[in-house]
Amino acid sequence: MKPYEIIDHTADIGLRIYGKDWEALLKNAGFALFDLMTDAASMEPKIQVPFSLKGKNREDLFLHWLRELLYLFSTKQFVFKDFNFQELTENRLKGIAQGGIFDPKSHEQRMEVKAVTYHQFKLEEQKSGWVAEVILDI
Amino acid sequence: MGGRGYFGYMIPLKKIDDFRWEIPVSYKKGMRVPGLVFADEKLLATIQLDQALEQVANVAFLPGIVRYSLAMPDIHWGYGFPVGGVAATDPEEGGVISPGGIGFDINCGVRLVRTNLTEEDVRPRLRELVQALFQNIPCGVGESGDIRVPKNEAKKMLLKGARWAVEQGFGTLEDLEYSEAGGCLEGADPEAVSERAYERGSTQLGTLGSGNHFLEVQVVDQILDPAAAEKLHLELGQVTVMIHSGSRGFGYQICEDSLEAAQRALTKYNITVPDRQLACAPVHSPEGKRYLGAMRCAANYAWNNRQCLMSLTRNVFERFFNRSFRDLGMELIYDVAHNIAKMETYEVNGRQKTLCIHRKGATRAFPPGHPELPQAYRDLGQPVIIPGDMGRNSYLLVGTNQAIEETFGTSCHGAGRVMSRAAAVKDAKGRSIEKELEQKGIIVMGRGKKGLAEEQPAAYKDVNQVVEVVHNAGIARKIVRMRPVGVIKG
Numbered sequence: 031m032k033p034y035e036i037i038d039h040t041a042d043i044g045l046r047i048y049g050k051d052w053e054a055l056l057k058n059a060g061f062a063l064f065d066l067m068t069d070a071a072s073m074e075p076k077i078q079v080p081f082s083l084k085g086k087n088r089e090d091l092f093l094h095w096l097r098e099l100l101y102l103f104s105t106k107q108f109v110f111k112d113f114n115f116q117e118l119t120e121n122r123l124k125g126i127a128q129g130g131i132f133d134p135k136s137h138e139q140r141m142e143v144k145a146v147t148y149h150q151f152k153l154e155e156q157k158s159g160w161v162a163e164v165i166l167d168i
Numbered sequence: 169m170g171g172r173g174y175f176g177y178m179i180p181l182k183k184i185d186d187f188r189w190e191i192p193v194s195y196k197k198g199m200r201v202p203g204l205v206f207a208d209e210k211l212l213a214t215i216q217l218d219q220a221l222e223q224v225a226n227v228a229f230l231p232g233i234v235r236y237s238l239a240m241p242d243i244h245w246g247y248g249f250p251v252g253g254v255a256a257t258d259p260e261e262g263g264v265i266s267p268g269g270i271g272f273d274i275n276c277g278v279r280l281v282r283t284n285l286t287e288e289d290v291r292p293r294l295r296e297l298v299q300a301l302f303q304n305i306p307c308g309v310g311e312s313g314d315i316r317v318p319k320n321e322a323k324k325m326l327l328k329g330a331r332w333a334v335e336q337g338f339g340t341l342e343d344l345e346y347s348e349a350g351g352c353l354e355g356a357d358p359e360a361v362s363e364r365a366y367e368r369g370s371t372q373l374g375t376l377g378s379g380n381h382f383l384e385v386q387v388v389d390q391i392l393d394p395a396a397a398e399k400l401h402l403e404l405g406q407v408t409v410m411i412h413s414g415s416r417g418f419g420y421q422i423c424e425d426s427l428e429a430a431q432r433a434l435t436k437y438n439i440t441v442p443d444r445q446l447a448c449a450p451v452h453s454p455e456g457k458r459y460l461g462a463m464r465c466a467a468n469y470a471w472n473n474r475q476c477l478m479s480l481t482r483n484v485f486e487r488f489f490n491r492s493f494r495d496l497g498m499e500l501i502y503d504v505a506h507n508i509a510k511m512e513t514y515e516v517n518g519r520q521k522t523l524c525i526h527r528k529g530a531t532r533a534f535p536p537g538h539p540e541l542p543q544a545y546r547d548l549g550q551p552v553i554i555p556g557d558m559g560r561n562s563y564l565l566v567g568t569n570q571a572i573e574e575t576f577g578t579s580c581h582g583a584g585r586v587m588s589r590a591a592a593v594k595d596a597k598g599r600s601i602e603k604e605l606e607q608k609g610i611i612v613m614g615r616g617k618k619g620l621a622e623e624q625p626a627a628y629k630d631v632n633q634v635v636e637v638v639h640n641a642g643i644a645r646k647i648v649r650m651r652p653v654g655v656i657k658g
C-alpha cells in the first residue's frame with residue numbers, strides 16, 4: 031500500500047493518506063508531511079523526541095498530530111522519519127519520534143507548509159484500512 | 169447566465185454589466201446578502217473551474233455582513249473565504265470576524281521600491297545582481313534569518329509596528345509614511361499571542377518564505393497614466409524592486425490558534441455557517457477581541473518583516489553598485505496588505521458606520537483625498553500594487569472613489585492561480601522553466617526543486633486580464649506596468 035498521494039487543489043496541496051490500521055495511518059501522515067518539505071527518507075536518524083498528544087476524537091487527534099509535527103519542524107527544524115508509538119487510542123497518542131535536524135544548505139528543499147487546514151478534511155475507515163484527506167496551506 | 173459549478177450543478181449568475189455578476193441571495197437558504205463578482209466572461213470561465221463561487225455564496229451567511237459578499241477577478245478556491253474575497257460586517261448588528269476571512273498568512277502583502285537605475289544599468293550584470301540578492305535574502309524551506317527576536321523584544325515590536333525595525337536600523341522613518349496604516353495597526357495585544365507563535369516567529373523575521381513569495385527586480389515597461397506616473401517619479405525603463413511576503417510562521421500559528429477558538433464560538437453564539445473554515449465570533453465578543461488583538465500583532469510582524477527585507481535589499485544594492493541606497497534613489501513607493509481585517513468607516517444607508525472589513529487576497533484601494541494617505545499621494549489616490557506571475561507583468565494602480573462606493577475601498581491582489589501545483593509540475597515536465605524565462609530575459613533563482621515548476625507563469629491567470637477588469641469596473645486605475653528581469657523565490 032502506498033503511504034500517501036497528492037490530490038489537486040488550485041493554490042495549495044492536498045494529501046490522501048492511507049494506512050492499513052489507525053497506527054499506520056498516523057505514521058504515514060507524519061511521513062507525508064516531511065516528505066513534502068524535504069527528502070525525509072534519506073535523513074540520518076540522530077535525534078529522538080518524545081511526544082504526547084490528546085484530541086477530542088480521531089479527527090481532532092489526526093489534525094493535532096500533523097500540527098505538532100509542523101510546529102516541531104518550524105521551530106526546531108526537526109525532520110522525522112520513524113515514529114515509535116507507546117500508547118495509541120482514538121484520541122490519545124504518546125511515543126518517540128526519530129529523525130534529524132534539517133539544514134537548508136545541505137538537505138533538499140521541497141515546499142514550505144504554512145499550516146494544516148480543516149478544509150475538506152476527511153477521515154474514513156474502509157475495508158482495506160484507514161484513509162484521510164487533508165489540505166495543507168502552502 | 170448560469171455557471172457550471174464545481175459539483176456539476178449550476179451556480180446562478182445574474183449579469184449586471186460586462187464586469188459585474190451577481191449571485192442572488194435566493195441561491196442558498198441562509199445567505200444574508202447577494203454575492204457580487206468582478207470578472208469578465210473569459211475570467212469567469214476559469215473562476216468556475218473550482219469552488220470559489222460557492223465560497224462567495226457561503227461568505228454571505230456571516231452574521232452582520234453588509235451589502236454584498238464580494239469577489240475580485242483573481243478569486244480562486246481558498247479556505248472558507250475564497251482567495252480574492254471581501255466582506256464587511258457591522259459589529260453593531262452582531263457582525264462577526266472570521267479568521268478564515270484573513271487567511272493563514274496574516275498581512276501577506278507587497279511593497280514596491282523605486283530606484284533611479286535603468287534597465288541598461290542592471291542588464292550587463294543582471295545575473296550577478298540576482299545571485300547577490302539570492303545569497304543575502306534568506307528564502308526557502310526552513311531558512312531562518314540573522315535577526316533574532318526573543319519574546320520580550322517581540323512584544324515591543326508587535327506594539328510598535330514597522331517603527332521597531334527602523335529603530336533597529338532597518339530603513340528610515342520616512343519609509344513608515346509610505347506604508348498602509350503607517351506599518352502599524354493600533355490595538356495589537358501581545359498577550360493574545362500563544363507561546364508557539366512567539367517561538368515560530370523568533371527566527372523568521374527578515375525571511376521571504378517559499379510558495380508564491382518572491383523578490384523581483386523589475387523594469388517599468390508601460391506608462392498608462394503619464395501624469396500620475398510622474399507624481400510617482402516613475403519613467404519607462406526605470407528599475408523597481410517588488411517584495412512579496414507576510415507574517416511567516418508567527419502569523420500562521422496565530423491563525424491556527426484562532427480557528428480552534430472560532431470553532432467553539434460558533435456553538436457559544438449559535439452561529440450557523442455552511443463550512444467549518446468560516447468559523448467566526450462576534451467582533452465585540454471576548455473571542456472576537458482576542459483574535460483581533462492577535463491578528464493585529466501578526467499584521468505588525470509582517471510589516472516589520474517586509475521592512476527588514478527591504479533593508480536587506482538596499483544593502484545588497486549598495487554593495488553591488490558601490491553607492492548608498494539614497495544615492496540609488498531606493499525609496500519605498502508603498503506597502504500594501506492583502507490578507508487583513510481592518511476597522512474602517514463607510515456610509516451605509518445614509519449613516520456613517522465603522523465596519524470590520526475582511527480582505528483575503530484583496531488590496532485596499534483608497535481614493536484621492538483620503539485622510540490615511542501620505543501627503544504626496546493625497547491628490548493621486550493610494551498606490552495599489554498588483555504582482556503577477558514571474559514571466560509576465562506586475563502593475564501599479566491607484567484607488568478610486570468607485571471602490572469606496574462599491575467594494576469598501578478594495579481592489580484585486582494579483583493574478584490568482586489557475587493550475588494546481590501538481591498540474592503545474594506535470595505541465596513543466598521535460599522543460600526548464602529557468603531556461604524558458606532566461607530566453608525572455610528574466611533571471612530566476614529558486615531554492616525548491618519543484619518550486620519553479622509550480623510557480624511557472626502558466627499556473628497563473630494573466631494578470632493583464634485581471635487588472636483590465638478592475639480598471640474597467642473603476643475600482644482601481646492603471647498607472648504603470650512593470651515586467652520582471654530578476655526573480656528570487658524560496
